[in-house]
Amino acid sequence: xxxxxxxxxxxxxxxxxxxxxxxxxxxxxxxxxxxxxxxxxxxxxxxxxxxxxxxxxxxxxxxxxxxxxxxxxxxxxxxxxxxxxxxxxxxxxxxxxxxxxxxxxxxxxxxxxxxxxxxxxxxxxxxxxxxxxxxxxxxxxxxxxxxxxxxxxxxxxxxxxxxxxxxxxxxxxxxxxxxxxxxxxxxxxxxxxxxxxxxxxxxxxxxxxxxxxxxxxxxxxxxxxxxxxxxxxxxxxxxxxxxxxxxxxxxxxxxxxxxxxxxxxxxxxxxxxxxxxxxxxxxxxxxxxxxxxxxxxxxxxxxxxxxxxxxxxxxxxxxxxx
Numbered sequence: 676x677x678x679x680x681x682x683x684x685x686x687x688x689x690x691x692x693x694x695x696x697x698x699x700x701x702x703x704x705x706x707x708x709x710x711x712x713x714x715x716x717x718x719x720x721x722x723x724x725x726x727x728x729x730x731x732x733x734x735x736x737x738x739x740x741x742x743x744x745x746x747x748x749x750x751x752x753x754x755x756x757x758x759x760x761x762x763x764x765x766x767x768x769x770x771x772x773x774x775x776x777x778x779x780x781x782x783x784x785x786x787x788x789x790x791x792x793x794x795x796x797x798x799x800x801x802x803x804x805x806x807x808x809x810x811x812x813x814x815x816x817x818x819x820x821x822x823x824x825x826x827x828x829x830x831x832x833x834x835x836x837x838x839x840x841x842x843x844x845x846x847x848x849x850x851x852x853x854x855x856x857x858x859x860x861x862x863x864x865x866x867x868x869x870x871x872x873x874x875x876x877x878x879x880x881x882x883x884x885x886x887x888x889x890x891x892x893x894x895x896x897x898x899x900x901x902x903x904x905x906x907x908x909x910x911x912x913x914x915x916x917x918x919x920x921x922x923x924x925x926x927x928x929x930x931x932x933x934x935x936x937x938x939x940x941x942x943x944x945x946x947x948x949x950x951x952x953x954x955x956x957x958x959x960x961x962x963x964x965x966x967x968x969x970x971x972x973x974x975x976x977x978x979x980x981x982x983x984x985x986x987x988x989x990x991x992x993x994x995x996x997x
Contacts, residue, residue: 713825716825724823730880734888770782771786808898822904830868859926863919863922868915871912874913874914878910882910920973928981928985934985935982949970
């Protein structure tokens, strides 16, 4: 019996072939969504690379300004050369004044040199370079760009992919079970996006700052593109999955494995776990606090939501019994 995708109910009985046909259709839709997102991300790859590079650029430029590493040494030479050029410009300005004692031919020569000197000073006044990771292989810029585009494509297409997975599994649940599962499933993409944003604005800059400054006076630090993007991707994905904690808490409470009362009674362990997790992540004391507080607030928000859902289920059970 062939049943249209999206119209399968819990009472429908499908053959293995029908299930495989539905799975194939949903996989095609998911792959097509990822392909469209990948095309868009590849088109906007320069903007995406600037976004991923920003935490590294901020920290690297601070190091370069302080003369750290080979790029910092080059920048110090640039600044010293600029200072020398500015002093030379002042000397030329003094000699070019009437009554300076310089001959007319000398002043004419100095006037011809002045514009070129001003251009050199402008170029030497450029901000420190080194805000981009380096590549070592001839094909690394291409493969790295493809990898970053694919990562962003997966993130963009994730809501639709999860929806297709949810729609495929939903008929296996009874109407009551589906009512319990639906809010959890719909919350996954939003929590994942919140975790990625938290990782990008809080965790990744702290991690880059920690690793870039760790024992940096003993090394010439140059960040390779492939390794940096892999590290950034793993950090953001880890935070995205970590923010699925509310889903786990709601799942175990609604399944009756634990109760909200037990979770409240043991919340000190949750606080300890949040602090331990933040301590594992790289960063300083301030970053430790910035990471611990949101994680604990996430736990408390999950506990509050689980309590509200538990009370609603209890009221519904009382109404059904009466």
